[in-house]
Amino acid sequence: MATDPTRTYDVIVIGAGPVGENVADRTTAAGLHTVVVESELVGGECSYWACEPSKALLRPALLRADAAHVPGLAPAVKGPLDVEAVLAHRDRMSADWQDDGQVAWLASAGIELLRGHGRLAGEREVTVETPTGDTIRLRARHAVAVCTGSRAVLPPLPGIEEVRPWTSREATSAQRAPERLLIVGAGVVGVEMATAWQALGSRVTLLARGDRLLPRMEPFAGELVTERLREAGADVRFGTSVDGVRRVGGDVRATLSDGGQLGADEILFATGRAPRSQDIGLDHVGLTPGDWITTDDTLTVPAVPGDWLYAVGDVNQRALFTHQGKYQARVAGAVIAARAAGAPPHTGRWAPHSATADTEAVPAVVFTDxxxxxxxxxxxxxxxxxxxxxxxxxxxxxxxxxxxxxxxxxxxxxxxxxxxxxxxxxxxxxxxxxxxxxxxxxxxxxxxxxxxxxxxxxxxxxxxxxxxxxxxxxxxxx
Missing domain, CATH: 3.30.390.30 (FAD/NAD-linked reductase, C-terminal dimerisation domain)
Structure with missing residues (x-):
């Protein structure tokens, strides 16, 4: 393993999802030499395993549900969805899990891309372990922005990894509809994937620990979604969780909190998110690996002196939505550019250098029927x-x-x-x-x-x- 001499940039962005791309776009447009470090696909979770593929799966289901209730159209949509065509559309919307287009966009915007795993190594310093095993050292003149996002969390059940459960990634990228799908979780991912896979032919069972779906929203919203899921054939159960799970051959066996048993071909755990911050060198700057990274309204990390470290998007837990992360990225880019120019950020409730919409008015859509x-x-x-x-x-x-x-x-x-x-x-x-x-x-x-x-x-x-x-x-x- 070789170590290259230190490369110096104005701004280093760790993570090339929509958030990191937008931070880099803003700083580059301000004349700052910016590099983006990415260990997976440029475009991030949203492009390949979340927003784009999930909505591609849901759109045919929702359009058919609407058409089936419009006079004159109902006879034309009585048959099942063409699963192969829906999945092919999903694959196109996910760019077949190839990031060539996103890489080309970075180049067109003048943003440098470095593939590898980035870790903070000290003040304004980042090390990158490349796919070939080399280590590249980076130094930022002005700022480092952590835009590593979040990941799905699996419950601490014994042997869960051996079961090969689905998370949101598998649920949006599966190449076939399982005959029986057990979904654990009553939030947005759970109800959207129940809607999609039920429409694609799976027999869905959805387990909610509490007494309603979408518990963070108004009760009537969850009630209407429950009603339509049941009308579509899904088995929705409340006050139920999974205490144990195992796979016997191709069959998943789940032990429920009420002592019952359920069998399925696949089990999806949609039970929360955690920050992708476990192995990004937080301990080298006085922060705790695996924690959410707290910021102020300029997206600066106040626990790290010097106003050089920023945390933008899901990783700061302010609002876990792509659109809110991109909003934060625009603010962070403006703040970094202002500080690099020697000007203090113009802060305030409606100032372009303050993120307030991610706490006061966060819009969200659940694409269910x-x-x-x-x-x-x-x-x-x-x-x-x-x-x-x-x-x-x-x-x-x-x-x-x-x-x-x-x-x-x-x-x-x-x-x-x-x-x-x-x-x-x-x-x-x-x-x-x-x-x-x-x-x-x-x-x-x-x-x-x-x-x-x-x-x-x-x-x-x-x-x-x-x-x-x-x-x-x-x-x-x-």
Whole structure:
């Protein structure tokens, strides 16, 4: 194993997922010589094992569900999905797990790529172990940004590794639909993969430890998703977890918390995420390997002196979504460029050098049937925070636009209004097609638009967006 002389850059980015790419793009555009270090595929989790492949699996299922309820279309979609075609589309959306296109983009943006495992080695220093076993030492003049993301967590069950369980990676990249799929976990990954694989022909059993699906969202969202999953044929069980698991031949045998047994061809654990920070040299800068990396609103790590270390995206646990990580990356890039130019970052609630949207108004979509879209506070979160809010609900199925979408439309909208400030602080929509309502809610919350002013934002008829008018009318009638 050889060690090259130290290479010096203005900025070193560890991790070439969407977050690392965006940090590097911003710093390079500011004239800073930037290198990105990546140990897997350029493009990261989102491109190959999360956002892109999962939505490619889900889109045919959701489109068929909508079409099956539209007069004149139902007979055309009665048959099963073409599984081979769906998986081929998924493969295309994942670029067949080849990163040539992403590598070409880095080069076109003037960003240098170094393949290998990067580790912090001291102040502004990184070592990279290359695939050939060589060690390359890097030094940053200005900043090192850790953008290593997160990974799926498996529960500490004896012998679980020998069972070869699925995590989100296997669930989105599988090359066939298992006849029986057991899913453990009631969060977004669990319900999305239940939706996708049930539609692709698997017999899905979904186990929730608690008493509802999507427990961090409004209860009605999980109730509607449960209803549709069961109608589609999935077996959804509450108050149930897995105490033991083993594989006998090709069969998975799970022992349940109630003493029962379940058999499946594959078992997916969708039970949480952990930071990819175990082996990136955190101990060399006074941090604990394996921990989430805490930052301030400039994405700087305050526990490390000198304002040179940044943690951006999932690894800082502020908001584990690709879109939020890219938002943070834009902020971090601006901060790094400002400091490199000798100017203090312009901080403040709405300043371009401060990340606030990843704590105050985080939009999220669950691509199930029905869709769930949420931003800001839920009722439970407002109560925990001691916020005095007014809760306004409206049945989406009462809208003309909803009936045009699906004559038997089932769904609900909820907004939370801060009684003192008279602005929207939370919104949840559950129903087919509601993802497109989310940006308007995000603008209303982040822009702190007064409720009286929202009356003058006139929605088009007949569309789902008319729910905003109905919510305001409902409030007027209180």
């Amino acid at each position: 029905p869709e769930v879209a949420t931003v800001g506070l839920t009722v439970e979160a407002a109560e925990r925070a001691g916020r005095d809010v007014e809760v306004i609900d409206h049945e989406l199925g009462q809208l003309a636009g909803a009936v045009q979408y699906r004559p038997d439309y089932r769904g609900r909208a909820r907004i939370l209004i801060d009684r003192d400030r008279q602005v929207v602080v939370g919104a949840t929509f559950a129903g087919p097609g509601v993802a497109e309502l989310l940006y308007s809610a995000t603008v209303a919350i982040t822009g702190e638009v007064p409720v009286d002013r929202l009356w003058h934002a006139v929605p088009a008829f007949p569309t789902l967006s008319e729910v905003w008018l109905r919510l305001l009318e409902t409030r007027r009638d209180l």
